[in-house]
Amino acid sequence: MIDKQKLIARFISYVTIDTESDPNSETTPSSEKQWNLAKKLAKELEGMGMEDVSIDKNAYVMATLPSNVGHEVPTIGFISHFDTTPDYTGANVNPQIIENYDGKDIVLDAKENIVLSPDYFEDLLLYKGQTLITTDGTTLLGADDKAGITEIMEAMKYLLAHPEIKHGKIRVGFTPDEEIGRGAHKFDVEKFGADWAYTMDGSQIGELEYENFNAAGAKVKVKGKIVHPGYAKGKMVNSMLIANEFIAALPQYEIPQETEGYEGFFHLYSISGKVEETHLEYIIRDHDRQKFEDRKALIQEIAATMNKAYGRAVIELELKDQYYNMREKVEPVMHIVAIAEEAMKELGIKPLIKAIRGGTDGSQLSYMGLPCPNIFAGGHNFHGRYEYVPVESMIKATEVIVKIAELTAEKFDR
Template identity: 50%
Template sequence: MKTVVDRFLRYIAIDTQSNAEQKHSPSSEGQITLGKMLEAELLAMGLTEVSLDNNGYLMAHLPSNTNKDVPSIGFIAHLDTAPDASGKNVKPQVIKNYQGNKIALGSSGESLCPTQYPKLLQLIGHDLITTDGTSLLGADNKAGIAEIMTAIDYLVSHPEIEHGKLCIAFTPDEEIGRGADLFNVKKFDAQWAYTVDGGPIGELEYENFNACSATVICHGVSVHPGTAKDSLVNSMTIAAKFQLAMPVNETPETTEGYQGFYHLGSMKCSIAKTEMHYILRDFDQLAMKQRKTFMREQVDKLNTNLNKGHVELKITDNYSNMKSMIEPHPHIIELAKQSMLELNIQPDIKPIRGGTDGARLSFMGLPCPNLFTGGYNFHGIHEFASTNTMQQAVSVIVKISENLAKSVSLPKSL
């Protein structure tokens, strides 16, 4: 049986960065490449109904090995890595028995320092895997993939551990918001599932942001600057006024916990036209509605005061808070909590300040909270993972499967 670290290091060697500019699924060829590798491994393990479709969705079943009437449950991770940093030529470093020091990331000049990332000090004695400072690592979400694969391999190799039917899925393009678009819930055939896509040890999440995207298009008037008086309207000036109207204390860098935000993610600028791409996030639906209203009011104010030029606003809903879909099924959370506690892992129940495939899948009839992976600093060159925590994530997946078959007594409320 391969270790979780062996698998992880092989998987991150494949560039699976998703690409929002591509409209087909998957949005990058590397995701199919990784999918084929995983398909072969699942077949070699003896799983049934293994299928990788043309859209990049890989599904498989590990049949029940008990005569008990055990619900079928699933474990899900995503194939792609984020577009925020390069996923090519990942060169991992393994730091044995970390002692709280500053870690140089290859020869890039970048480093991991506990002063900047205090959570490193919680990992004294762990073996860490980092980048070399030229790419992201890919723990989001190849750590989850490696953990699921290793847990299933362990269960196959230990038939004495009773379990019900386990349903496995690896999805494409989660990082660009499309992971659940073509997910076949009926084919997956689980009563509920867990995404394995979280961070530090113990994370157990069943709340996430409500999410919207907003595009603000500022239209100006382009005139040669030599003859521009009273005729040129610089769209970038309009855009700057709009951005300055956004609440300065409601941005990602100033919020935490249950606080929502507005986030200007990118801009395309010229004299005649500037596009600003925002994301809006809030855990409360009413507060999200108020955020949308606030943006519309700012656009209306600008348009009222502009003699020339104008501003457009397009808002698109992306995903909703899965809390309302999971709270009616408290046994799903309690099973994960009790399994962690039996492994001496303290459950850390917190809201996801982001989204997962599980959020949308929960609204598609598949309740799907999120489990930890042991990864940190996702989406950038400072990403790293604890191999100790990755191994504990494998144990949690195995324990959840085992405990469900043991018909663990489950409380009636969270």
């Protein structure tokens, strides 16, 4: 039985450490403060009796739980990231614990009237009667992905305390900078040495994912000309207005708030500018590889068409692929998904097998030779003040890790 109070205490000890990553930094980790949690995790792994504990120059943490069976079992891994998104502040996180949630509004910040309401966030009603951990309305929580870290740590502690549960060699890994798309960039797959792994980085209980978006980023520089507005006739070129044209040329409804399931999108997430120069930043997403390539071709075509229309290069476009759909790498080894699915069913959890509308370290790791499906960590409403996690979901995720380890040893006992 997983100790609920100790799990809560561990989780809170992690989320109260600010680990916000920095997309503008060239270092790894991208922010110095990520070292604080990385070092804490390495120390805790050593303290609980894990072997081969290491923390490299880029803050990647790895450790081993040795096999306790005599037969050969594939080495499996469990991975989570310790950075939090730069989309919303992760400084001074002050978690609120809601015992026996009654299904009503939760006031996060009475002064600012910030309310977590089931009228808007309907998933809250799934957890009536459970213990929720929320923000205080001023920060994110950090369950993405400190819930995953907590679950892996608690699972390893449980397996160490219960040697009667048979398992093969297990590797754990904790990474920086996942939230800015670099979590797997310097992950040493060969050193990790697992046959396959699972990222504990999903959302609601039951999620099991082996498909994700193909992803690219686009930086658009729009160039204008500044002259005195009183004498601008035929001379001024307002880059902000040209930027508006560019935005309007993309499909109006192919944006995050209008899409779901396997539907892709263009997402304008940053805009800044003056008359002389405006900068737009987009992410481009689609599960289907051909549709993904078509999206990139469209944004290039729009830039070329506008440049031709203006008779000069008013648009400069920088397009860069970020990651690809892991399905291509996981389908040849679908038994690794089947084991996770079986583990959930044995624990009374209904598997929710669906495509990730996002990315995960697992997508990059799969293309680096480490097939890596994604399993729920339990949180909801990531990347903002309305983030919360049910403690019972975290306990179930911990139990899934233990059960996967047990089932893997059983299935290879021949």
